[in-house]
Amino acid sequence: MKSIRITREDDLKKAFYIREEVFVKEQEVPLEYEFDEFDKLNGICEHVLVYSEEQPAGTGRLRVVDGIGKLERICILVPYRKLGLGKIIINALEEIATEKEIGKVKLHAQTHAEGFYEKLGYQTSSDVFMEDGIPHILMVKELS
Numbered sequence: 114m115k116s117i118r119i120t121r122e123d124d125l126k127k128a129f130y131i132r133e134e135v136f137v138k139e140q141e142v143p144l145e146y147e148f149d150e151f152d153k154l155n156g157i158c159e160h161v162l163v164y165s166e167e168q169p170a171g172t173g174r175l176r177v178v179d180g181i182g183k184l185e186r187i188c189i190l191v192p193y194r195k196l197g198l199g200k201i202i203i204n205a206l207e208e209i210a211t212e213k214e215i216g217k218v219k220l221h222a223q224t225h226a227e228g229f230y231e232k233l234g235y236q237t238s239s240d241v242f243m244e245d246g247i248p249h250i251l252m253v254k255e256l257s
Contacts, residue, residue: 114198116205119160125152128162128172135188142245147186151176158185161205165193173202175209175218182210182218182256203233207256216256221249 119125129148136142151158151174163171171189175182184206189198210218221244222230227237230252239251 114163114165114196114201116161116163116201118205118209119162120154122154124162124169125154125160127169128160128174131162131169131172131190132186132188134190136186136245139191140245140247142247146245159206159209161202161209163189163198163201163205165196165198168193170196171198171202173206175206177213177215180215182206182213182215184218184220187220199229200233203230207254211256217253218256219251219253222252224248224250227252 117124119128129152132147133144136147137144158174158176160174161172162169170193173187174185176185177183184203187199187202207218220230220235222235224241227250233254235252235254237250238253241248241250243249
């Protein structure tokens, strides 16, 4: 298992494939909501790709919003869940935030994943809200 920071278009396409499989096909998020103006290799977002046995298996991105790192689009293909890849993605994104001297990160967690993020040091800081038809909560973490 390894993660890479995406710097090439072919790797970005792999990440997009994973996001489409998970969010659009599995969770039924409309395609036009999943991809946005931040999905480019232009420095606005940093994207990561995680591999399991040399196969692209998960992805996520970091975007800086008002001086806070926002972890977004975190997902793993079904066959690779429960292997610890989520933690690898989060660690990679937090490392990028630290490199950028960002001291705080946040994310919109699907409510079923709240316990996962709590184990990684995130704290719930909102009531449940709907995003793309899915219940979410805001979670935050101070980076050391």
